[in-house]
Amino acid sequence: MSRRRAKASTPKTAARLPGDRASADAIARMIRVDQAGEYGAARIYDGQLAVLKDSTAASAVRHMAAQEKRHLERFDTLVAERRVRPTALSPLWHIAGYALGAATAMLSERAAMACTVAVEEVIDEHYRSQLEALGGTDADLAAIVADFRADELEHRDTALKHGAADTPGYPLLSAAIKTGSRLAIWLSTRI
Ligand SMILES: [Fe+2]
Numbered sequence: 001m002s003r004r005r006a007k008a009s010t011p012k013t014a015a016r017l018p019g020d021r022a023s024a025d026a027i028a029r030m031i032r033v034d035q036a037g038e039y040g041a042a043r044i045y046d047g048q049l050a051v052l053k054d055s056t057a058a059s060a061v062r063h064m065a066a067q068e069k070r071h072l073e074r075f076d077t078l079v080a081e082r083r084v085r086p087t088a089l090s091p092l093w094h095i096a097g098y099a100l101g102a103a104t105a106m107l108s109e110r111a112a113m114a115c116t117v118a119v120e121e122v123i124d125e126h127y128r129s130q131l132e133a134l135g136g137t138d139a140d141l142a143a144i145v146a147d148f149r150a151d152e153l154e155h156r157d158t159a160l161k162h163g164a165a166d167t168p169g170y171p172l173l174s175a176a177i178k179t180g181s182r183l184a185i186w187l188s189t190r191i
């Protein structure tokens with residue numbers, strides 16, 4: 001009985017309450033993974049544009065790529081300003097992002113768009129969970145994340161308008177890209 005009581009009173013260190021402040025370490029990890037993610041996104045669009053060139057979807061992709069460039073430049077600046085250690089996995093995202101973009105574009109324009117929908121849905125949930133974790137902490141970072149999250153949702157909608165969901169094998173393709181994107185987030189937060 002006394003043992004049970006002792007167990008029940010053990011504080012749950014991992015639990016967060018509304019109003020808790022995100023630690024400096026947690027914020028550094030957020031900036032690290034966000035820079036990595038924006039870098040990966042920019043590389044995906046580089047790969048897509050290398051294949052799509054002047055096709056009908058290319059101008060929409062070019063617009064999204066320009067926004068990703070803005071996102072990346074902002075996180076590059078934050079990493080420098082706050083002296084955050086960048087991910088050691090940039091060389092991997094350099095290749096994997098480009099390969100994913102090029103491979104999906106080679107399948108079809110719609111598959112390239114399906115790739116964007118899958119990635120943006122994962123990024124949306126990632127940015128939403130960061131905003132929750134930040135709570136009232138670091139209003140500057142929260143404003144950047146909220147701003148970019150709105151762009152990512154716009155990219156998802158653009159890709160859906162271009163027929164992403166009509167790609168043959170869409171559920172399987174989407175699930176595979178989402179799994180890869182979540183793994184990339186997990187790794188870039190830590191390494
Ligand atoms: Fe982005």
Ligand SMILES: [Fe+2]
Pocket residue numbers: 041064068120151152155
């Ligand atoms: Fe995006």
